[in-house]
Amino acid sequence: xxxxxxxxxxxxxxxxxxxxxxxxxxxxxxxxxxxxxxxxxxxxxxxxxxxxxxxxxxxxxxxxxxxxxxxxxxxxxxxxxxxxxxxxxxxxxxxxxxxxxxxxxxxxxxxxxxxxxxxxxxxxxxxxxxxxxxxxxxxxxxxxxxxxxxxxxxxxxxxxxxxxxxxxxxxxxxxxxxxxxxxxxxxxxxxxxxxxxxxxxxxxxxxxxxxxxxxxxxxxxxxxxxxxxxxxxxxxxxxxxxxxxxxxxxxxxxxxxxxxxxxxxxxxxxxxxxxxxxxxxxxxxxxxxxxxxxxxxxxxxxxxxxxxxxxxxxxxxxxxxxxxxxxxxxxxxxxxxxxxxxxxxxxxxxxxxxxxxxxxxxxxxxxxxxxxxxxxxxxxxxxxxxxxxxxxxxxxxxxxxxxxxxxxxxxxxxxxxxxxxxxxxxxxxxxxxxxxxxxxxxxxxxxxxxxxxxxxxxxxxxxxxxxxxxxxxxxxxxxxxxxxxxxxxxxxxxxxxxxxxxxxxxxxxxxxxxxxxxxxxxxxxxxxxxxxxxxxxxxxxxxxxxxxxxxxxxxxxxxxxxxxxxxxxxxxxxxxxxxxxxxxxxxxxxxxxxxxxxxxxxxxxxxxxxxxxxxxxxxxxxxxxxxxxxxxxxxxxxxxxxxxxxxxxxxxxxxxxxxxxxxxxxxxxxxxxxxxxxxxxxxxxxxxxxxxxxxxxxxxxxxxxxxxxxxxxxxxxxxxxxxxxxxxxxxxxxxxxxxxxxxxxxxxxxxxxxxxxxxxxxxxxxxxxxxxxxxxxxxxxxxxxxxxxxxxxxxxxxxxxxxxxxxxxxxxxxxxxxxxxxxxxxxxxxxxxxxxxxxxxxxxxxxxxxxxxxxxxxxxxxxxxxxxxxxxxxxxxxxx
Numbered sequence: 001x002x003x004x005x006x007x008x009x010x011x012x013x014x015x016x017x018x019x020x021x022x023x024x025x026x027x028x029x030x031x032x033x034x035x036x037x038x039x040x041x042x043x044x045x046x047x048x049x050x051x052x053x054x055x056x057x058x059x060x061x062x063x064x065x066x067x068x069x070x071x072x073x074x075x076x077x078x079x080x081x082x083x084x085x086x087x088x089x090x091x092x093x094x095x096x097x098x099x100x101x102x103x104x105x106x107x108x109x110x111x112x113x114x115x116x117x118x119x120x121x122x123x124x125x126x127x128x129x130x131x132x133x134x135x136x137x138x139x140x141x142x143x144x145x146x147x148x149x150x151x152x153x154x155x156x157x158x159x160x161x162x163x164x165x166x167x168x169x170x171x172x173x174x175x176x177x178x179x180x181x182x183x184x185x186x187x188x189x190x191x192x193x194x195x196x197x198x199x200x201x202x203x204x205x206x207x208x209x210x211x212x213x214x215x216x217x218x219x220x221x222x223x224x225x226x227x228x229x230x231x232x233x234x235x236x237x238x239x240x241x242x243x244x245x246x247x248x249x250x251x252x253x254x255x256x257x258x259x260x261x262x263x264x265x266x267x268x269x270x271x272x273x274x275x276x277x278x279x280x281x282x283x284x285x286x287x288x289x290x291x292x293x294x295x296x297x298x299x300x301x302x303x304x305x306x307x308x309x310x311x312x313x314x315x316x317x318x319x320x321x322x323x324x325x326x327x328x329x330x331x332x333x334x335x336x337x338x339x340x341x342x343x344x345x346x347x348x349x350x351x352x353x354x355x356x357x358x359x360x361x362x363x364x365x366x367x368x369x370x371x372x373x374x375x376x377x378x379x380x381x382x383x384x385x386x387x388x389x390x391x392x393x394x395x396x397x398x399x400x401x402x403x404x405x406x407x408x409x410x411x412x413x414x415x416x417x418x419x420x421x422x423x424x425x426x427x428x429x430x431x432x433x434x435x436x437x438x439x440x441x442x443x444x445x446x447x448x449x450x451x452x453x454x455x456x457x458x459x460x461x462x463x464x465x466x467x468x469x470x471x472x473x474x475x476x477x478x479x480x481x482x483x484x485x486x487x488x489x490x491x492x493x494x495x496x497x498x499x500x501x502x503x504x505x506x507x508x509x510x511x512x513x514x515x516x517x518x519x520x521x522x523x524x525x526x527x528x529x530x531x532x533x534x535x536x537x538x539x540x541x542x543x544x545x546x547x548x549x550x551x552x553x554x555x556x557x558x559x560x561x562x563x564x565x566x567x568x569x570x571x572x573x574x575x576x577x578x579x580x581x582x583x584x585x586x587x588x589x590x591x592x593x594x595x596x597x598x599x600x601x602x603x604x605x606x607x608x609x610x611x612x613x614x615x616x617x618x619x620x621x622x623x624x625x626x627x628x629x630x631x632x633x634x635x636x637x638x639x640x641x642x643x644x645x646x647x648x649x650x651x652x653x654x655x656x657x658x659x660x661x662x663x664x665x666x667x668x669x670x671x672x673x674x675x676x677x678x679x680x681x682x683x684x685x686x687x688x689x690x691x692x693x694x695x696x697x698x699x700x701x702x703x704x705x706x707x708x709x710x711x712x713x714x715x716x717x718x719x720x721x722x723x724x725x726x727x728x729x730x731x732x733x734x735x736x737x738x739x740x741x742x743x744x745x746x747x748x749x750x751x752x753x754x755x756x757x758x759x760x761x762x763x764x765x766x767x768x769x770x771x772x773x774x775x776x777x778x779x780x781x782x783x784x785x786x787x788x789x790x791x792x793x794x795x796x797x798x799x800x801x802x803x804x805x806x807x808x809x810x811x812x813x814x815x816x817x818x819x820x821x822x823x824x825x826x827x828x829x830x831x832x833x834x835x836x837x838x839x840x841x842x843x844x845x846x847x848x849x850x851x852x853x854x855x856x857x858x859x860x861x862x863x864x865x866x867x868x869x870x871x872x873x874x875x876x877x878x879x880x
Contacts, residue, residue, distance in 0.1 A: 036178035040326055044175030045182050048320040048329070048337055049160040050139075051168025053175065055095045058084040060105065061157055063131050064140055071109050071128035078124055086151045089124075096129070097121045102171050102212065104189075105135040115212060116285050118255030134467045138165045143352050144345055162345050165463065166192045166338040168320070169207065169331055180326055182319035185209035185225065185252075187331070189471040193464045196339040200453050200460075207331045209316075211252035211475045213285075218480040224330035225316040232480050235259065235310040238720065239297045240288060243275075245304075247287040251312045252475075256281045262308040263289070270492025270519070271307040272300055298718045302488040311480075343456050347449065354445045361438040362403060363414065364431065369399045370415050371426045379416075388416065481678040486555075488716070489518035495537065499547040502527070505540035514550045524553035524581065530566055530593035530601055532642075534584045544589075548604050556582050559667060561610040562592075563603075563634045565617075565649055565657055570598035574654050576632060577646030578612070578639045594645055603657040609695060610639070610667035614660045620653040635666050669694045672713050674726055679719040691728035698757060700729035706739060706764035706772040708812070710757040725775060729754070735763075736776045736803045738783060738819060738827060742769035747824065749801075750816030751809045761812050778832035780804040785819070786826040796822065800830065 046053050052060070062081040066072050078092045085092055100106040101115050110127030113120050121127060131139075144162040149155070172186035188210035195205040208219045209231060216234045223229030236249035250259055256279055266272045273295050280286040291300060305311040318329045329337075370376060375395035379388045392412045400407060448455040495517045496508035504514075504523060517523070521537045528546035534553050535541055554560065558580050565576045577592075584590065593599040603615060612635035619628045632649060640646075674680075675687035690699065690713075698710040702725035710729045711717060719726065734751045741748050742765060752763060764770050774783065781803045787796040799820075807817045 040177040040180065041321060041324060044177035045180075045319055045321050045326055046168055046173045046175070046184075047160055048168065048322050048327075048334065049341055050163040051166070051171065051173070051338070052161065052163075053095075053173070055081075055085055055087070055092060056099060057161055058157060059092065059096050059099065060131075060135070060139055060161060063106075063129070067131055067136075069130070071107075071130050073125060074127045074129055075124035077129060083155055084150045084157045093124045096124075099171075100129060102186075104170060105132055105139070106130075107132045116250065116256055117281055118257050134463075138167075138463070139163055141345075141349060144348055164342045164345050164459070166196060166335050166342075168338065169335060172209075177326075180319055181317060183315070183317045184320075184331070184334070185231065185314065185316050186211060188473045190464060190468050191473065192335065193460045193468070195335055196342070197457050197460050199336055199339045200343070200457050205332070205335075207335060208477055209252075209475065210473050213252050213254075214249035214474040214476075215251045216249075216476045216478055216480075219477055220479065222316070224332050225318045225334075226330045227317055227328060229316050231314045231316065233312050233314060233475075234305060234480065236476075237301050237304060237310065239301075243291045243293065243295075243297075245289040245291065245297055245300060247289070247310070248285055250285055251309065253312060253314065254309050256285060256287060259309055260287065263304065263310075266303075266307040269307075271489055272303045273490045273492075274300075296716070298714070298716050299488055301718055302483045302716060303490065306483045306485045306488050339456075342459075343452065346456055346459060347452055350445050350449050350452075350455070354442065354449070357438055357442045357445060358404065361435060361442060362405065363411065364435050364438060365403060366396070366400075366407070366411055366415060367418065368428070368431045368435070369396060370418070371423055371431075372428060373399060376415075376418075376423060389413075392416070478679075479677040481675075481680045484555075486518070486520050486522070489520055491516035491518050493517060493519055493537070495523065495550070495552075497547055497550045500545065502542055502545035502547060503540055504535075504543055504547070504550055505538055507539040515552060517552050522553040522555070522586065523550060525550050526562075526592070526601070526604060528601055530591055530595075530599045532581070532590045532592050533587065534581075535587050548601060549606055551606060553581075558582055559609055559670075561607045561612075561639055561667070563605045563607060563612065563637075564592065564601055565603040565615070565632075565654075566593045566646075567600045567602055567654065568594055568645075569596035571653075572596065572599075573651040574602060574617075574649040575646035576634070576637060576649045577644060578634060578637045579642045579644070580639065581642060590642070592642060602654055605659075607663070607665075609665045611663040612637070612666045613663035616658045616660045617649060618655040618657070619650060620655045622653060625652060631660060634663060639666075665695065668692070669697070670713075674719075679721075681713055681715050681717060683715070690726070693728065698729045700725060700727055700735075700754070700777070702735070702775055704772060705762075706737075706770070707760050707762050708735065708754060709760045710754055724772075725777060727777060729757075731757075733777060733779065734809045736778070736781045737763060737816075738773045738775075738803075739764040739816075740769075740771050740773060741765045741815070742767035742771075747773065747819040747827070748816040749803060749807050749819050750814055751803065751807055752812040752814065753809060755812050763812050773827055774829045776803070776829060776832070779835040780833035782830040782832060784828040784830050785822075785824055786828065788823040788825045790823070802833065804833070 042054050044053070046056075050057065058081050059077065061084065062077055063072070066077060066080055074093065074096060078089045078096065081092050081096075082089060096106070097112060100108040100112045100121075107130050108127070109129065111122040112127060139161050141162045146159040147156040148159050150157050168184060169187045169192055170189055173182060173184045175182050186209060187207055191207065191210070195207055198205040207225075208222060209217060209225075211217070211233065215236055218232040218234075221230040233251040233253075235247050235251055237245055237247050240246040247259070250256060260277055260279060263272070263274070263277060267274050273292055275290040275292050277290070278288040280288065289300075289304075291297060318331060318334060319326050320329055320334065321327070370392070373395065375392055378391040378395045382388045382391050389409060389412050392415060393407065396407060396412075493506045493516070494509075495504065495506060495514045496511045497504045497514050498508055498511040503511075504525060506517075506519075517537055519537055522534050523537055524532070524534045525543045525547055526532050526549040527544040528548050529544070531544050533543050535543060561578055561580055563578050565574055567574050579592075593601070605613060607613075612633070614631055614633045614635075616629060616631050619625055621628060637647065669692035670683060671685075671692050672690050673682050673685055673687045674690050675682055677687070681690075691697075693713050697713070699713050700708070700710055701719075701723055702708045703722040704724050705722060731754065734753055736749070736751045738747060738749050740746075750763065754761070764772055783801050783803060785799045785801060787798070789795045801819070810816070
């Protein structure tokens, strides 16, 4: 039997039909390719020449067809566009609203929706539109337009509009096609013109997005708008008052509605904590967020960026149609192509105008010759049309030597069409003036053609002058600081511990409460046998029995120092050590002892600012031990690595260890910098060094509106552009200010100290027109007064005022002394007088540095603690 063909064996005496595999090819394959090509070329991706998708181009062409200077109903424009666009009225209406909301090409009237709130436009029958003056100037020129038949062959439509402006980058474009997409972000009108001018002049330029919703953008990774780039965008959030935040600008791609929904969702999940939210948006965005008492506004702002759509990320992708093919380009190349195309169109326009002027000059010259030399009389005796043409041709020949081209029969026919009335009223002088005016125009056009780049530059400059009003940049470009979600998440859950059984978690509500935490925190745990672990917050996690310490773990935290004494093995010596935990592998078990069996922690403390306490060690009475109690000061120990063995406390059995005296920090003061690019404090040596700060030190802040305050230097604090003084606060150092008192219309000087460090103090007049002229925190500042020249008097010489001598230190609410009775032109702050403040010696603790030591630290005598030997290398741990 042929097993290979057994499927075809007879069944009941009949042969079974063979199965046939039919491949679906041909028209299905072609149809899909045709569909994909159609979507890419005719629907989703804009052309690089004019920046339009077909639907937008057809809308503009229809509006030009209907243009009579008056508004048209949008429904009428949509219906007219359907003669060119083979799709429904809804898609055309939506596309038209998108153009109108960009406020560049369409002069809109009525309710066109709101890009800020997401409200839709009214129905097309209720709203009206006409082309803007800008659109009429840069979009249309029938003489430069290439035409094609519309989809039904009844009309002609432009292949591309002769756009003489980088419109694609000004409006941006988004589209999803078959197998590809495009997302070109909008750019600033003025900056595009400036970039075009730079390109024409052969200079380099850079372009960055500018969004109609304003907000803030970090374009560090923009990558010229190409694949792989990224733009981070944020809402503009400020502190309205002590317990209120105000959102006044929103990220591109969001609306106030979606933004508020994301905030409420984050609040419901416990990521942020708000009391209520109000949307007062009308013409401008105003969302007020009310915070509960004791909630940090700065931390809440960071949390809004971390957990809501107040911060988004956009990935641009510059895909355009070139020669009927999709091509990926960066915004620099798109602008260069657009500018070069504009230059080409301007050249074509000049050449057309030159031809027209030369034709006008040619016929005006012929007309003058024809009438001035009475050649029209030569045709009176002619009986045939050919004779008329020949007579005129013969009559013109003696007078045409200066013409720029030969005379054609068409020229002669035009001469025969001149009316007798016009011949009778012909004025030779006016005719000559017209010819001369045409010659001037011809010379001007030729000059522009010879200096085409200069002509294009002046064209762009005119566009900027005529249409640039109100088109300044809306989106602020700045660097964003990276916000760690774990640091700004609200503590929305509670952590519990069962020390004996070794469980921690948020569901152990019957056990011991540890702390509030967030559901994205890490937790650090120490157990009595010397094990340490860091694990994620969860409902219930086993970490090891005999838990002695549980806390929220802060990554890269160099200031939390752990002090401990442990017994090495069952009967081994006791050791003392101090260390920080800065980096770990989550859920991995670490030994803080030497790992011997039956090792035990005898004393443990966690110190958030490196405190070093004094403890009393009690020994067991074994043999002939004489000294059963002695004290150990952790301040005598260096801060070392987590794995070091430590220094010997005693080789005898320890009965117990008790705390005798609370300690103070042994860490160096933190060195803090201010990074102006992101307006944040840091300890990473970025920006300007503000100084070294101990626990009680504060920052002095003075703003342009005349408010002075001090704050603790928290790294989460946000600063705005109004700050004019930011430095370490010296409480006894006076602040000097010169301000304009609007009620008295005079300049005043005052010197004062901060009286209430925890309160914002206004130190200038509260009149709305009062303003701060200058402020100084120098001990002896000097100001130069430049006087206004009085009428009929000599110019008074500039005067230098020593402010320390001018006025004594008074209260912050004092008015101060009048600066001068003369009118001032300018006040300049000069270099201060040198001053050496008195240095009061203070007794300071010795600052400890981290030291890397061998694990086999030598034994010490009973009760003795000493530092590691000189041969061991030392490295600093806390430079900040």
